Amino acid sequence: MEQNKFHAIGRIARRKDGIAKVTGREVYSSDVTLPHLLFARVLRSPIPHARIKSINTREAEKMGAVCITSEDTPDIKYNERQVSIPEKTYRDRVVLPDKVRHVGEGFAAVAAKTESLAEKAMRSIEVEYEKLPAIFDPYEAMRSGSPQLYDEICLGDTKLPIESNIACHREVGEGDVEHGFKEADLVVEKEFRTGRVYHAQMETKSVVCRPEPDGGISVWPTTQSIHNTRQLLGRIFSISLNKLNVHRVPIGGSFGSSIQMNTCIPICVALALKAQKPVKLVLSREEDMYDHCKYPVIIQLKYGVKKDGTITAGELKTIVDIGGHNIQAYPLLGCMAGWFVSLYRMPHLQFDGTAVYTNKAPGCAMQGYGNPQVSFAVESMIDIIAEELGMDPIALRLKNYVGLGETFWGQGPTVRSVIRSCGVEEMLLKGKDMIEWDQRVSPDKKTGRYRKGVGVARGFHTSGTGAPTPGEVIDYSTAMVKVNEDGSADFSTALMCHGGGTLEAGAKIVAEELGIPIDKVGISPADTRSTGYDVCTHATRGIYCGGASIQRAAKEAKAKLLKFASRLLDVNPEALKIQPREESDQGHIFLPGSLEKHIPVGEVAKMAQYKGWGTAIGVASHRQVNCPPCFVTNFIEVEVDTYTGEIKTTRAVAAVDCGTPINPDLAAGQLEGGLCRGIGLALLESTDYDPETGRLTCGGTFIDYKFYTPVDMPPVDKVKTFFADTYESSGPFGAKGVGEAANNATAAAVVNAIYNAIGIRFAEAPVTPERVLKALQNQPDVEK
């Protein structure tokens, strides 16, 4: 295999954006300033469900503020997420509504010369609300006679009536589950729940817009997809795409919360168009917390197994409480089916998912897109089955996992492909040694106040959403690579780096392919005018899909470069190679075996310029026909204080099979980050709502919304990470993804560890000290 010969891939290099980020010189959306800039504030509903009867903006206008309400904005239904094809896109919202469906939903906005004037103007607006009954529980929402959030929405361009607040429903089945359960020696069934976790990305949603003299508009938004933002703005505001330029701005974290075009963006565009001045809108933390959360799920899971551990059938039913808008529930349900089906082999299977509207902030993708939730249930259940059968949990996993050569569904039933690289067994066995699994004892043998336990869980995520045939989800990337006249190179792509090093990886791919030093590769600024389409940096697709397009563009540029060199050296281009040379700090083109036939890359590019041969440039727009699983395995040790219910995580081993790790240090960092968020999902995080007021009980700030932090993690030397030794031949230089996978197995590993510590099975996350203590008090053998 090639991997040992890489000079750039797998190297630990200084991040190109590192200095700007650590010195505070990086320019995020909220740092963008323009002449004559106005500042915007959004007026948001204090009540969870209401019709806006009247809005009086006179006072605000007197202060000099520009105001907009539903009357000033296009009456076009949209869905902020543009990743699915239109026929599968549920459109239920407009830029500014006349009906609000959750506390914090914006329905009017102002722009003024200063932030404080804007705030004052916003507060001066008088509103008359017609309060409507609100609903917070998904089961209640589905009951007949319950208040309805919607009468109808649009599916694509067709009207779709909504009944019983059911946003969408999906059923997927294969074989005959009833038959499968009959064949089983043991049938297990359990309900699992996960919380309404907030993304807590560092940067709150922000945007700056500038109306252009030609009637167009330029936008600097917080987003994971500049092209989808542009297309959607074009549709809403009827602006031709060539006049609409969306710039890529570094993003201060995302966790999936900016896959969609953030709702503050069209509001800011509408303000800028009306004011005919540039406008900046930066959400407060509270506004951001009322804007999005992870999909909370209720899962009913059932498996049939033979005595030897063979699974005969599986059934997963889920209710997803999506909040006030349907951002991406339909593909979510498909993916949840895919996650379920692709974890363990089942001859007979059934999936049944329902997404329900409630009067809360809308759910959207968050690191794993339903996968941490499904894996929480499935991986807990595998431990339950192992115990019932008296099998080792690792052995049971090894017996049933979907692996090499098998078909997996990845991103739902329409995206199927065959697994060609798989490190599941390696990770389970090596991790088992590292955590000293064999010293694990059962909970009934533990005594004392503090009890430790070790748990395992595995999982995977897909690298992108590519498949052999076009499906419901759009997936391709475009890139351009050009060799500069001094031997350096630039590449441009609309890919986004969320902080995990996606663009660094792009630079390494270019360096590797062109045979030049990493330092000599520049990342071009990107906007929608100067880049080809890229769907979005989401779904763990950055390196596998985006990187593949970069590699193809680099290959094309290299072919041209070698053609130019072949003329200069009088050698057939196919016989030439390029390698970086330290002494000249650039790539050298040479004929292996010959001492005379060599020339620096820069000289070739320069000569090509002098001779008028052109630039060595490559462009590729590429769809991956596969979305290989990046597998993960987590081992976690916890310590439960049986007196207070507090749980500490004391050791962890996290492993990923990401094919070739292109940025090994950053990939390891992703594993640690994934662990941290996964433990938060298991132990700490949820945004709860007060059913009286419809408001967040945490008040929308980090004082009372607690996520897991580095200080809460096991000590640094007790967190071990490693990579499975695999090579994915369809990926750039053998790479797959990491991002979401890193988090998918963690919550289950934590609850499995808690079970091993105290013998109590928690099926509802977060497992707070209060819940632990309550459960312990019903457990007679634990001393208190």
Added chain:
Amino acid sequence: MDNTEYLRPSNLKELGQIMAGHKNRATVIAGGTNLIPQMRNGGKSPELIVDIGDIQDFSFIMEDDGFISIGAATTIAEIASSDIVSTFSPILASSARELGNPLIRNRATIGGNLANASPCADTALPLLALDAVIRILSPGDKTRNVVLNNFFHGYRFTDLGKGEIITRIIFPKPDDETTGSQIKIGLRNAAAISVASIAVMLTMEGKICRKARIAAGSVAPIPMRVSRVEQLLENQEISATLLEQCKAIMKKEISPISDIRGSAEYRSYVTAVILERNIQRALS
């Protein structure tokens, strides 16, 4: 916040003049970690803010004649890393180390923590257990001392009158027979406001407890001393049965509420648990 005036006196004399002249409208600001958020969410809208950050006399940690004095504007970070504090009142040092996060600790002050009078004020508990006294500067350059235990009158309501400023906190250096322990239960390690916390100081004579100080936080409208438990312990040998009694009385003395950080039931239960634990730790 637009209409708020801001003054930053550079010495005690200037401060005295400002406070005398504007005692009805002046609000003191130290680190601002309580006041600024309260102003932002509309809870407070002071007309005039007087920043005491430049006044040297308010920022010190001193050991003198059997007493420890700490200036009111001393930051929590300074207290957390002070050798004097660690040596003579480790429970104050550890509670300072657990307050907020590094950013907050670098700004937050001990005077602000007490004057803000939140039931979960972390430094109040060790200071109550240490029998601290606070010195207050009143308008007209008058000084008075208040025992901390008499300082908190009710929920966020203190003994401070109009124009009064805390200048320092003083407590006696514990003798060799006196030891303490402090435990804070939060939802996580980093920057967590306490769900329940307890500080304990015990003076032992052999096996007999001669003096007990027990302070509890986040379980009543104010950071409170639990004197009934103290009385139960004093002049007794601390036995398992006595501890059980203490725990029972503890639960009766406190009046926790349920909120997002924990239910009343949980608070009551863990308060008893950490009381016992604290006493055991102080004795070990």
